[in-house]
Amino acid sequence: MKCMTKPYSLDFRQKVIEAIELDGYKKSEASKIFNISRNTIDLWLKRRDETGNLKPKPNKPPGSNHRITDWQKFREFANNHGDRTQEQMAELWEGEISSRTISRALKKIGFSRKKNLWLPRTGRRETSSISVTNSQNRT
Numbered sequence: 001m002k003c004m005t006k007p008y009s010l011d012f013r014q015k016v017i018e019a020i021e022l023d024g025y026k027k028s029e030a031s032k033i034f035n036i037s038r039n040t041i042d043l044w045l046k047r048r049d050e051t052g053n054l055k056p057k058p059n060k061p062p063g064s065n066h067r068i069t070d071w072q073k074f075r076e077f078a079n080n081h082g083d084r085t086q087e088q089m090a091e092l093w094e095g096e097i098s099s100r101t102i103s104r105a106l107k108k109i110g111f112s113r114k115k116n117l118w119l120p121r122t123g124r125r126e127t128s129s130i131s132v133t134n135s136q137n138r139t
Contacts, residue, residue, distance in 0.1 A: 007056035008036070013044055014054060067097050068105050078111045 016034050019025045020041070031038045048054050068074050081089050086099040086106075093102070
């Protein structure tokens with residue numbers, strides 16, 4: 001699972017940018033002093049130029065944008081199309097969805113993708129006893 005790190009605070013971002021613009025530090029010096037990468041400083045400056053502020057983007061936790069919300073509908077879909085591959089199921093689902101999302105959703109509803117090779121007793125042939133011949137009995 002991907003771990004989301006906490007963004008730097010607005011106060012810290014402002015302090016770094018002030019050190020560069022007001023105190024005259026070079027970006028490389030500020031990156032060493034504040035123990036951040038030079039690229040991070042460049043990204044902050046780019047963000048300020050584009051948006052007018054240094055505020056971090058809202059931190060969305062992973063998995064918050066679920067593609068499947070109606071689980072009863074998905075159960076019915078899985079029962080109707082369970083014989084197809086996950087790629088085919090993804091194409092048949094009404095919205096844009098990946099085969100990996102189908103896989104996670106099937107697991108969530110407890111839908112097994114394993115084939116059942118068990119045969120019922122009726123229709124099975126009974127195994128006959130096999131007589132073993134001894135090589136001495138052969139002439």
